[in-house]
Amino acid sequence: MKKIFGKSRLWLNKPQPYCPGCGHGLVHRIVCELLEEMGLADNCVFMAPVGCSILAYSFLDLDVCQPAHGRTPAAATGVKRARPDTFVVCYQGDGDLAAIGTAEIIHAANRGENFTTIFVNNAVYGMTGGQMAPTTLLGQKTETSPEGRSLSAGMGHPIRVCELLQSLGGVAYLARTSVHTPGNVIKAKKAMKKAFEIQMAGKGFSLVEVLSPCPVNWKLLPQEALAYIENNMIPYYPLGEFKTP
Amino acid sequence: MAERVLMKGNEVIGEAAIRAGLTCYFGYPITPQNELTAYMAKHMLAKGRTFIQAESEIAAINMVYGASSAGARAMTSSSSPGISLKQEGISYLVGAQLPAVIVNIVRGGPGLGNISVSQSDYFQSVKGGGHGDYRMVVYAPSNLQEAADLTVKAFDTADAYRNPVLVLGDAILGQMMEPVVFKDIAHRTFDKSWTLGGKRNGRPANLVNSLSLEEGVIENWNWEFRLKYESMKKNELMFETLYCDDADLIIVAFGTTARICKAVVARARAQGLKVGLVRPITVWPFPYKALNDIGRKTGEFLVVEMNLGQMIEDVRLALPDACRIHFHGRPGGGVPEERDIFEIIDHVLVKNKKGAITTRGTFINWEIS
Ligand SMILES: Cc1ncc(C[n+]2csc(CCOP(=O)(O)OP(=O)(O)O)c2C)c(N)n1
Ligand code: SF4
Numbered sequence: 001m002k003k004i005f006g007k008s009r010l011w012l013n014k015p016q017p018y019c020p021g022c023g024h025g026l027v028h029r030i031v032c033e034l035l036e037e038m039g040l041a042d043n044c045v046f047m048a049p050v051g052c053s054i055l056a057y058s059f060l061d062l063d064v065c066q067p068a069h070g071r072t073p074a075a076a077t078g079v080k081r082a083r084p085d086t087f088v089v090c091y092q093g094d095g096d097l098a099a100i101g102t103a104e105i106i107h108a109a110n111r112g113e114n115f116t117t118i119f120v121n122n123a124v125y126g127m128t129g130g131q132m133a134p135t136t137l138l139g140q141k142t143e144t145s146p147e148g149r150s151l152s153a154g155m156g157h158p159i160r161v162c163e164l165l166q167s168l169g170g171v172a173y174l175a176r177t178s179v180h181t182p183g184n185v186i187k188a189k190k191a192m193k194k195a196f197e198i199q200m201a202g203k204g205f206s207l208v209e210v211l212s213p214c215p216v217n218w219k220l221l222p223q224e225a226l227a228y229i230e231n232n233m234i235p236y237y238p239l240g241e242f243k244t245p
Numbered sequence: 246m247a248e249r250v251l252m253k254g255n256e257v258i259g260e261a262a263i264r265a266g267l268t269c270y271f272g273y274p275i276t277p278q279n280e281l282t283a284y285m286a287k288h289m290l291a292k293g294r295t296f297i298q299a300e301s302e303i304a305a306i307n308m309v310y311g312a313s314s315a316g317a318r319a320m321t322s323s324s325s326p327g328i329s330l331k332q333e334g335i336s337y338l339v340g341a342q343l344p345a346v347i348v349n350i351v352r353g354g355p356g357l358g359n360i361s362v363s364q365s366d367y368f369q370s371v372k373g374g375g376h377g378d379y380r381m382v383v384y385a386p387s388n389l390q391e392a393a394d395l396t397v398k399a400f401d402t403a404d405a406y407r408n409p410v411l412v413l414g415d416a417i418l419g420q421m422m423e424p425v426v427f428k429d430i431a432h433r434t435f436d437k438s439w440t441l442g443g444k445r446n447g448r449p450a451n452l453v454n455s456l457s458l459e460e461g462v463i464e465n466w467n468w469e470f471r472l473k474y475e476s477m478k479k480n481e482l483m484f485e486t487l488y489c490d491d492a493d494l495i496i497v498a499f500g501t502t503a504r505i506c507k508a509v510v511a512r513a514r515a516q517g518l519k520v521g522l523v524r525p526i527t528v529w530p531f532p533y534k535a536l537n538d539i540g541r542k543t544g545e546f547l548v549v550e551m552n553l554g555q556m557i558e559d560v561r562l563a564l565p566d567a568c569r570i571h572f573h574g575r576p577g578g579g580v581p582e583e584r585d586i587f588e589i590i591d592h593v594l595v596k597n598k599k600g601a602i603t604t605r606g607t608f609i610n611w612e613i614s
Binding site for chain 2: 041042043044045047054055057060061062063064065066067068071074075076077078079080081082083085086087103104106107111
């Protein structure tokens with residue numbers, strides 16, 4: 001029988017750290033497929049985050065750099081400046097990118113560093129057990145917002161990263177996507193492909209945000225988590241392109 | 246022959262790094278090391294190498310992390326408060342076995358302190374300022390020629406062990422001008438097959454990482470790292486001794502302070518007082534054994550530092566219990582004066598410890614309490 005679909009060869013047959021229904025796997029899959037399809041795997045340096053995908057190095061057949069929590073954009077700057085001939089993909093969660101690493105992402109974007117950031121927005125700190133993230137929605141219950149994120153309790157507003165970065169001169173491409181339906185997975189892949197092409201053309205900083213389910217910490221069934229993205233996240237985090245070259 | 250040039254300390258370190266093959270420099274403004282960052286902005290960019298004024302010292306050290314991962318000779322420089330911010334990054338550099346050079350032009354602390362001369366970052370430098378169980382070679386030059394030579398050497402040491410190396414200066418060293426000679430450098434080559442750049446030409450994927458959640462792995466790594474630390478102790482230790490053979494009192498000092506103490510030793514010798522000097526050039530590794538040997542022949546020691554007494558703890562550890570250790574310290578901005586140091590020598594060797602010394606910062610028979 002003719003094989004018409006298989007998983008990317010960059011994804012090794014190793015134990016996976018993710019919970020059932022987690023979005024990280026889908027996002028990895030898109031990244032791996034694109035790197036393979038675009039012939040980029042052999043000069044790719046994958047910059048891992050500190051978060052649930054921290055163990056990416058153990059199952060991705062790519063050169064991997066594992067920097068400190070939130071510092072991925074600074075470390076990626078170092079890699080890309082030292083080796084401009086490499087293709088650099090940063091992978092960051094919302095705690096990593098929009099809390100502890102806010103300064104690093106803003107300034108890397110503003111300098112127009114020529115790498116691509118895949119920003120996985122699951123509205124919680126997954127790895128540490130479901131605490132409030134900068135992207136946690138108002139009213140959303142987490143370990144550290146047990147009554148729901150509340151403005152009156154001084155917890156602040158959910159940060160819209162694409163909108164925040166939009167005004168920066170060094171940014172070449174910004175898009176927000178989701179992986180909660182097959183159609184959206186295809187769109188996410190298209191956006192990432194565009195971002196990768198922009199890096200290949202040396203046009204500057206590119207970022208693709210992905211709304212991604214974390215059923216375990218949302219305390220929802222996988223199916224319910226997909227509906228949560230559609231009904232709760234997308235109204236606050238509209239999908240689409242925010243900046244194109 | 247290499248020519249003598251008159252330069253400022255911060256610029257000497259910058260030029261030495263460039264000559265050592267530095268390709269990526271990342272800085273952030275802070276006095277008293279600003280001339281170093283400015284020098285790099287001018288000369289690294291002119292040579293087509295990487296210079297970035299980062300958004301913070303945290304970003305700068307993490308840029309170093311990335312650049313070193315990709316095989317570059319990478320450096321960052323700062324002064325005390327900025328070096329505190331780099332500690333997380335230094336710990337990661339050790340954990341991921343990345344070579345890098347960090348320069349600290351120390352200023353007064355704690356807190357924002359001042360922009361004046363100090364040696365108050367000794368503990369932070371040699372006892373592991375960041376988290377985890379690690380060591381790194383720390384060079385403490387005491388004049389600009391040494392600053393140039395040790396900066397060049399720092400890059401090779403970092404590459405040889407795949408470990409960060411610290412160059413520990415101070416505001417005087419950074420700010421003063423002196424003639425230096427940039428000697429010809431014998432460029433060594435190091436194995437860089439572990440670096441990141443894509444798994445081209447069929448090589449297996451490389452990983453730069455300091456994490457493992459598997460049982461026993463980190464413990465094993467630390468035992469392996471220990472072998473490197475032991476090798477550094479054996480092979481990288483540097484110190485200078487002056488008139489230690491017949492001395493009745495030996496001064497122990499490093500960096501700029503040692504330079505002042507050398508003048509005191511000369512004055513004492515001119516007066517027939519048998520004073521010697523031990524100057525650690527690496528403050529890690531520390532010359533414990535050499536001091537212990539010297540302490541078997543000499544009973545009186547004087548430690549001079551620009552802090553409340555930090556290296557003195559290592560001196561106490563090194564010396565036989567019977568040795569008496571005196572201390573003179575200037576924490577946070579003051580420079581030890583020859584006359585204050587000489588007063589202690591006079592008290593111990595001439596007046597035979599009679600009469601009290603009331604000079605602030607002087608402690609006769611200092612004890613760990
Ligand atoms: C300096 C530092 N602070 C805190 C942590 C603990 N920590 C590990 S992962 C993480 C949050 C990760 O959340 P996110 O970036 O949203 O990624 P996710 O796990 O949801 O994919 C935190 C706080 C750390 N490793 N280092
Ligand atoms: S905690 Fe959430 S983000 Fe982490 S693996 Fe589980 S589902 Fe995925």
